[in-house]
Amino acid sequence: MGDSSNSKSKRRVGVAVDFSPCSRKALRWALENLIRSDDELILITVLPQAYYETGEMQLWETTGSPLIPWSEVLDPHVMKKYEANPDPETLEIVSNASKQNGMSVFMRIFWGDPREMLCESVGKTSLDCLVLGNRGLGTLQRAIMGSVSNYVVNNGTCPVTVVKS
Template identity: 35%
Template structure:
């Protein structure tokens, strides 16, 4: 069995990974491999090429490639840091590999799952209410309805 765990900087995604390692992966050696997937969204500050920032009436400024390169490097470092923490949770318990992609997390997790032909997609839940979920969207809800594999949504324990 192959599984993917969606990882971001949230406590909920790390809880989902920890839960899966403890309750799924440690019991009997399955899955054979887990993929830790981190999706970072394209920079909203500079957008996609060509990037243009309005600087005044009739004037448009294009950020230098140095600024874009610096921002990309910072995003890559943040992604590497997040996945490094996730790999520590997996160490000595399950074989893990990592993948970093850019795009909308809900779309990319479904695409990665299909492309890698996985059996199970595991995502954490932030526990948004109906109203917040309607406005903010829900990665776990979207994946549950659109992924072509089984989806496990791990909810964190309720805080009393």
């Protein structure tokens, strides 16, 4: 039995972040209730589809970015290259948590429809589970836009936790 517990110890926990208050709430929940020091925290962010002239961005648009180490996420020049704009509060929450428990942290960026890309991120990033916030859209907005969290819960290929705002 000794070896089987070892193989399960390191998990890849994904947290969907769009740098909004509800995604910060989901992030805090994951850090307080789910993530252990031997886990990898993968922040998944989905940016709007765009058409890039540069070859690098064209490559990433279909596959998602490579795993970006936390030290590079903290570098505004690197984030500008990906056209991502993490808010200071999210950066601080994750930096403090990673200092306290020593977990590995990465970010992965996808482009396109958040519902589809969050589901795709599970397989492309080998996530063991995914945590996301629920914006609490009103009935009309949800009917028009569709709920991202509903879609991911119904179509994701790993356990999905929705943290209500």
